Amino acid sequence: MSKIHVTTTVNGEPTEFLCNATDTLLDVLRDELRLTGAKEGCGSGDCGACSVIVDDRLTCACLMLGAEAEGRRVLTIEGMAHGDQLHPLQKKFIEMAALQCGVCTPGVLIAAKALLDRNPNPTETEVRFGLAGNLCRCTGYDKIIRAVMDVAADQRETAR
Amino acid sequence: MSAQRYKWVGTRQNRPDGADKVTGRARFAADFNLPGELVGKVLRSPHAHANIRSIDTTAAARLPGVKAIVTGADFPEQPDQLLPAGEMQVNLRDVTRNIMAKEKALYEGHAVAAVAATTAAVAAEALSLIKVDYEILPHVIDVREAMKDNAPVLHAHMRTEGVKPAPDKPSNIAKRLEFAKGDADAGFAQAEVVIEREFTTEPVHQGYIEPHAALASASEDGQVQLWTTTQGHFQVRGFCCRLLDLETAQLRVTPSEIGGGFGGKTVVYLEPLAIRLSQRAGRPVKMVMSREEVMRASGPTSGGHVKVKLGARKDGSIVAADVTVALQAGAFAGSPVGPSCMCSLACYDIDNIRVVGFDVVSNRPKVAAYRAPGAPISAWAVESVVDMLAQELGIDPIDLRLKNAAKQGTKTHYGASFGVIGLVETLEAAKNSPHYRAPVKPGHARGVAAGFWFNVGADSSAAAQVGEDGTVTIISGNPDIGGSRASLALMAAEELGIDYNKVRPIVADTASIGFNFVTGGSRVTFATGLAVINATRDAISQLKARAAKIWEVDVEGVVWEEGEARPSSTNVGKFEPLSLAKLAASASRTGGPINGHAQLNAQGAGPGFGVHIVDLKVDMDTGIVTIDRYTAVQDVGTAIHPSYVEGQLQGGAVQGIGWALNEEYIYDKQGRLQNPGFLDYRMPVASDLPMIETVLVEVPNPTHPYGVRGVGEVPIIPPMAAIGSAIARATGVRMLDLPMSPPRLSAAIDAATPAMAAE
Ligand code: FES
Ligand code: FES
Numbered sequence: 041m042s043k044i045h046v047t048t049t050v051n052g053e054p055t056e057f058l059c060n061a062t063d064t065l066l067d068v069l070r071d072e073l074r075l076t077g078a079k080e081g082c083g084s085g086d087c088g089a090c091s092v093i094v095d096d097r098l099t100c101a102c103l104m105l106g107a108e109a110e111g112r113r114v115l116t117i118e119g120m121a122h123g124d125q126l127h128p129l130q131k132k133f134i135e136m137a138a139l140q141c142g143v144c145t146p147g148v149l150i151a152a153k154a155l156l157d158r159n160p161n162p163t164e165t166e167v168r169f170g171l172a173g174n175l176c177r178c179t180g181y182d183k184i185i186r187a188v189m190d191v192a193a194d195q196r197e198t199a200r
Numbered sequence: 201m202s203a204q205r206y207k208w209v210g211t212r213q214n215r216p217d218g219a220d221k222v223t224g225r226a227r228f229a230a231d232f233n234l235p236g237e238l239v240g241k242v243l244r245s246p247h248a249h250a251n252i253r254s255i256d257t258t259a260a261a262r263l264p265g266v267k268a269i270v271t272g273a274d275f276p277e278q279p280d281q282l283l284p285a286g287e288m289q290v291n292l293r294d295v296t297r298n299i300m301a302k303e304k305a306l307y308e309g310h311a312v313a314a315v316a317a318t319t320a321a322v323a324a325e326a327l328s329l330i331k332v333d334y335e336i337l338p339h340v341i342d343v344r345e346a347m348k349d350n351a352p353v354l355h356a357h358m359r360t361e362g363v364k365p366a367p368d369k370p371s372n373i374a375k376r377l378e379f380a381k382g383d384a385d386a387g388f389a390q391a392e393v394v395i396e397r398e399f400t401t402e403p404v405h406q407g408y409i410e411p412h413a414a415l416a417s418a419s420e421d422g423q424v425q426l427w428t429t430t431q432g433h434f435q436v437r438g439f440c441c442r443l444l445d446l447e448t449a450q451l452r453v454t455p456s457e458i459g460g461g462f463g464g465k466t467v468v469y470l471e472p473l474a475i476r477l478s479q480r481a482g483r484p485v486k487m488v489m490s491r492e493e494v495m496r497a498s499g500p501t502s503g504g505h506v507k508v509k510l511g512a513r514k515d516g517s518i519v520a521a522d523v524t525v526a527l528q529a530g531a532f533a534g535s536p537v538g539p540s541c542m543c544s545l546a547c548y549d550i551d552n553i554r555v556v557g558f559d560v561v562s563n564r565p566k567v568a569a570y571r572a573p574g575a576p577i578s579a580w581a582v583e584s585v586v587d588m589l590a591q592e593l594g595i596d597p598i599d600l601r602l603k604n605a606a607k608q609g610t611k612t613h614y615g616a617s618f619g620v621i622g623l624v625e626t627l628e629a630a631k632n633s634p635h636y637r638a639p640v641k642p643g644h645a646r647g648v649a650a651g652f653w654f655n656v657g658a659d660s661s662a663a664a665q666v667g668e669d670g671t672v673t674i675i676s677g678n679p680d681i682g683g684s685r686a687s688l689a690l691m692a693a694e695e696l697g698i699d700y701n702k703v704r705p706i707v708a709d710t711a712s713i714g715f716n717f718v719t720g721g722s723r724v725t726f727a728t729g730l731a732v733i734n735a736t737r738d739a740i741s742q743l744k745a746r747a748a749k750i751w752e753v754d755v756e757g758v759v760w761e762e763g764e765a766r767p768s769s770t771n772v773g774k775f776e777p778l779s780l781a782k783l784a785a786s787a788s789r790t791g792g793p794i795n796g797h798a799q800l801n802a803q804g805a806g807p808g809f810g811v812h813i814v815d816l817k818v819d820m821d822t823g824i825v826t827i828d829r830y831t832a833v834q835d836v837g838t839a840i841h842p843s844y845v846e847g848q849l850q851g852g853a854v855q856g857i858g859w860a861l862n863e864e865y866i867y868d869k870q871g872r873l874q875n876p877g878f879l880d881y882r883m884p885v886a887s888d889l890p891m892i893e894t895v896l897v898e899v900p901n902p903t904h905p906y907g908v909r910g911v912g913e914v915p916i917i918p919p920m921a922a923i924g925s926a927i928a929r930a931t932g933v934r935m936l937d938l939p940m941s942p943p944r945l946s947a948a949i950d951a952a953t954p955a956m957a958a959e
Contacts, residue, residue: 070230076224076228077224079409080411080488081409081410081491082491083490083491084879086877086878087491087878089409117223126219126223130222133218134214134215134218134219135214136843137843139218139221140681140682140683140844140847140848140851141409141410141682142221142457143228143408143409143410143460145222146222146224164891168889169887171885171886172886172887175407175878176886177408177851177855177883178460178682178847179851179854180850180892181850181884181889182846183843183847185891186891
């Protein structure tokens with residue numbers, strides 16, 4: 041079986057890779073590109089640990105084929121900080137203890153970013169539904185929801 | 201909360217591993233790779249119970265790219281001997297059979313062979329070429345079925361322990377235990393109200409988001425390195441060395457960051473297989489479980505059957521209790537029935553108690569510890585009956601518990617007497633909480649339940665290494681599962697009197713620090729914390745000796761305050777204080793490096809008690825329960841890092857909510873698991889829940905310098921009964937079986953409706 045050549049953009053970098061037709065984007069990110077921030081919690085689209093943003097759309101990397109990344113823009117957790125500056129969500133998660141084991145955290149942060157990019161002024165219910173695709177077994181979600189709402193409030197404050 | 205007693209302890213600092221964990225840099229087990237590594241995969245039994253007549257691996261071995269194949273025959277027979285595994289005990293003879301079946305497959309998903317190959321695709325193809333000749337046997341899944349005389353027997357050698365005369369026939373009941381205090385029958389004779397009910401729970405999985413994974417690299421000279429996700433890499437070393445006949449010094453285990461465990465990562469599954477395959481292949485072998493494998497083959501906690509009878513006087517004093525607990529152990533003996541029996545009534549000071557427990561095997565994966573192992577199962581039953589008593593007697597459920605609460609000096613039915621405990625304070629805090637004081641909204645109902653866990657001490661080692669610039673590295677050996685690096689660093693900074701950010705904690709591998717028992721039993725902040733405090737104190741005494749040497753005074757003349765050595769009084773002399781940084785800089789001139797060490801077996805873990813309050817509403821047509829408000833109140837001793845303590849309460853409560861409302865294992869007639877994934881094994885998601893309010897009660901544990909009590913286990917105990925009691929108050933239907941999922945609850949409501957209409 042010959043490999044497929046894919047040209048794409050990952051975290052702003054032009055990127056090329058070869059993959060099998062059956063490789064998921066998650067396989068490619070983790071095994072080919074060595075970007076292991078996205079995690080495989082289920083491989084079936086049910087846990088959100090593999091969340092990435094593809095062309096502004098929140099995506100489970102385990103449900104998308106690597107070959108489908110052709111011509112797209114992929115953002116992973118590794119691309120969320122700007123240089124040595126953490127993204128406000130990343131900072132707030134640390135400050136507010138919105139992680140315990142941290143394995144869900146890359147996916148939750150990506151999903152939270154996708155949510156705030158779309159809706160900078162979410163209600164608690166909107167945050168809860170926006171993150172309903174991300175399982176966290178450690179925190180009970182409380183501190184995660186508070187951190188996301190806090191960042192949204194901060195961003196509204198700065199925007200004023 | 202109390203006025204601030206400490207500079208660092210009790211403050212909410214950023215965790216030292218925070219940046220790594222929010223950027224994807226933190227390495228979990230599946231993130232490790234080595235050059236030349238092979239992919240290992242496991243062949244699992246499709247049958248719930250079968251004799252293995254033979255395994256033919258010849259065709260698989262011939263497949264290009266296959267480098268090694270192992271079966272049960274590659275693992276030596278083990279003695280009938282118990283070893284601690286986290287908070288539970290496991291028998292080595294069983295452990296070797298659980299990691300790889302020998303004569304029998306005992307549950308669907310039981311490993312029967314493993315392959316290492318150059319790619320995942322080759323490994324998968326090789327598995328399909330292995331021919332296993334099974335003789336299918338009748339199986340048994342349910343705990344009550346398994347206890348029957350005519351049930352299929354899993355282990356021909358098993359005789360029920362703890363019954364006299366010793367039985368001569370095999371049984372699935374591995375053990376019977378009994379605890380007694382006073383005279384239960386005489387107690388019931390005094391009772392004016394007696395309530396008796398039978399309850400069940402389904403097995404539930406710990407549900408850690410990171411599947412099991414291991415990477416092993418064996419060298420030709422017999423040395424082995426292993427990277428794995430575990431709550432206790434020293435236990436992994438111990439198990440693997442026994443199972444593979446290795447010396448401990450030959451095996452170095454490095455724990456990855458751990459993506460949740462909750463007790464489920466205190467045993468071994470892939471680790472010995474990866475090592476054996478690597479030894480056979482001469483190359484590193486990486487193995488990662490799929491979610492389906494996690495569900496089919498790794499330990500959930502027991503399902504159980506619990507009978508509770510409580511007798512009380514009209515004034516609410518509980519005078520007698522009789523509890524019987526039968527827990528599924530899975531395919532091998534060793535459910536948490538002991539702690540389940542012990543915790544069942546520990547919240548109450550009752551004179552007459554009888555508690556009987558049964559440990560029962562059936563054709564399911566061997567159970568592993570899950571947060572307060574066993575306690576939630578018995579508490580679900582006991583706390584539900586306590587609530588029924590409160591309803592029957594017309595007493596507020598918190599007042600009823602206050603009237604019967606265990607206190608300092610209460611002798612439990614398992615023999616121990618409580619020291620300083622905070623149950624009364626916790627109940628009072630619950631009663632005074634904003635939640636309990638607020639009226640119940642129309643259409644909603646409120647439930648309350650309590651919970652108890654012993655907490656654990658055990659073995660820990662730690663070191664405090666003073667760097668040349670006066671910063672300090674704290675080395676310990678417990679994987680950080682929920683912020684323990686931060687709490688250890690806070691205590692070290694407090695002792696040293698230096699800035700928290702000048703203390704860096706690391707989790708060392710098995711070759712770099714002395715033995716540490718598992719991260720489990722809510723022991724790390726307590727026991728490893730004690731080791732860190734002592735190691736820090738050891739460093740401080742060395743620092744004081746260096747100052748004494750510089751000043752040419754007796755060491756008694758030096759005190760350590762605010763991060764510097766000072767003369768203890770003007771009598772000693774007038775000296776400029778010497779900071780940690782200064783003493784560190786001159787260390788080689790005053791006697792060499794300054795490193796503190798400590799190792800201990802921590803005694804006196806302070807028991808923990810919690811009380812949860814829930815407000816919910818029930819859709820009477822669909823049986824859907826909506827949780828509107830939830831509060832967890834708990835005696836936490838001293839909250840070293842309050843945010844992570846709150847996080848433990850919140851996370852535990854939500855796991856309990858899942859246990860109460862949704863989670864269960866569903867088997868088909870052939871004994872095959874029908875819901876081995878997160879879609880059908882439904883754990884709570886953010887949109888299912890409200891905020892989880894917390895009230896931290898601080899009754900310090902007198903045996904710890906900062907008063908630490910373990911906090912992680914207790915919060916999973918009360919939710920089921922709190923929710924069940926709220927449902928009972930909302931609907932008039934007392935649920936006896938978990939989970940109280942929409943189909944079950946609506947069926948129960950429907951079944952009760954004509955009866956209620958007729959009343
Ligand atoms: S790994 Fe993709 S959703 Fe779970
Ligand atoms: S922090 Fe552990 S799963 Fe979310």
